[in-house]
Amino acid sequence: MDVVLRERSIEEYRTIIGNEVDEIKKLAEPLKGKKVLHVNATAYGGGVAEILHNLVPLMRSVGLDARWRVIEAPDEFFNVTKKFHNTLQGADIEISEEEWNLYEEVCRKNAELIQDEELFVIHDSQPAAVRKFVDLNDRKWIWRCHIDLSTPNMKVWQKFSQYLEGYNRLVFHLEEYFPQGWKERSIAFPPSIDPLSEKNRDLDEDTIRKTLERLEIDPERPLITVVARFDPWKDLFSAIDVYRLVKKEIPEVQLAVVSAMAADDPEGWFFFEKVLRYAGTDEDIKFCTNLKGVGNKEVNAIQRATTVALHTATREGFGLVISEALYKRVPVVARPVGGVKIQVKHGENGYLAWEREDLAGYVVKLIKDEELRRKMGEKGRQTVVENFIITVHLKNYLKLFLDLLR
Structure with a gap:
């Protein structure tokens, strides 16, 4: 075809x-x-x-x-x-x-x-x-x-x-x-990534706010976002664990799990159900998928409203979602796997760690320090424009x- x-x-x-x-x-x-x-x-x-x-x-x-x-x-x-x-x-x-x-x-x-x-x-x-x-x-x-x-x-x-x-x-x-x-x-x-695509082009604040409101995300509260397919290698269970650890220190924090169900991945439905059950009834965990009408424009808006991007994959060929976040001046906290290592420079545009407690610590540090987020965000944007x-x-x-x- x-x-x-x-x-x-x-x-x-x-x-x-x-x-x-x-x-x-x-x-x-x-x-x-x-x-x-x-x-x-x-x-x-x-x-x-x-x-x-x-x-x-x-x-x-x-x-x-x-x-x-x-x-x-x-x-x-x-x-x-x-x-x-x-x-x-x-x-x-x-x-x-x-x-x-x-x-x-x-x-x-x-x-x-x-x-x-x-x-x-x-x-x-x-x-x-x-x-x-x-x-x-x-x-x-x-x-x-x-x-x-x-x-x-x-x-x-x-x-x-x-x-x-x-x-x-x-x-x-x-x-x-x-x-x-x-x-x-x-x-x-x-x-x-394509900086001019619907997922990455600039959006006005009104569009971002309206998108968040439709998805029941509070634009006034800190937001952790993980963009990943429902796949065992993405370890979304650890992403939820990190969020829960952060929430102990920052009770107002929210987590957006952003994903698309792909036609060539029948296993995705099975893991989608498992992650939903693991999340339980926490209303501050927002599942934003194409099942809810979330497409590239909505992903763009969510990423631009994100305080810290999180990536907990245990294996990752590259991880384009890392570059997407960095391009939008959002620092990334991730595990040092595969192509993630060449995108996230530890201490420069984000942080790398394996353990959930360490990942949560870096997320807390970034949420609490707006100037640090700004500096890392600018460095992240530069990294992507030059390389990815x-x-x-x-x-x-x-x-x-x-x-x-x-």
Whole structure:
């Protein structure tokens, strides 16, 4: 299925990155007209879809014939690929031969997504095996991995990695994710946020206040916000524990749990119910999801009203929500995992800690010190503009395409 995309222009970013726009245009000149196809599992929900909604139109704006297609698959397929997601991050889960066969069969049927393009970017595990069923060895194939592959379940990895044999490059967020034996074919660059997207563009105070009131969040009280999918790796139970510890010192504090139920994550419903039960009847814990009409604009408003952003994931490929908060000048308190470590600089734009008591202590410190929050917020914004916005991401892809086509 082709995803319909709105038009974007690289010129829109000149007010943010200045003459770097001209550098990007010059870099893209040899790629004009080149056909590029991105393939992933869902058109909404999660960071990958969010990136592609903004990145693919920008590729088109600098002259590439870039497109984005989404695989079609039954729910049973996504149950299997969720197991891939968890085992490739280290979980000890069995995947049956029948499940492997189902995975291959769905990817074989989706091979028809591949047409006459010259460069293919296949995202994550769900469509990875499509490459096996396409006889286009003269084209360039890229597998973009968005998860932490540093300590995979080796039994699963040894079998899954066979599907990657036909790829020219494997792209990861960090070098520490490179699989053993694949380093020569691997490169690393981080994902990005789009400062002009609905989730990140500036909002007026009236819009923010009205959004909070609709979601029953008190704009006059301190707000801790955690933005994460309902996934075991996100450890939202610890986020609630941290909030409860903070509430002992700051009784007026509120917690917003912000999430979207993604089409490719059937396990999400199970964890949603578990987290709801764990939260109990505390009226100061606000669940803000797409089930309540919370979309990108509402997430933007919540983040801009946030006092401290919290992230308690135990494994995290990157964590775009970190950059989103930092870009909005909100300091982040998080666990030092995966891509979080390269975004949050301890003591500069936020704090890193493993234990819930330590995380709570840093949150209390920030809520009580407005000047500290301001300084860290400015530093956070600078960190993102220099490293993690979409124009940097676009340049990295252009350099990769040029390298492969040479």
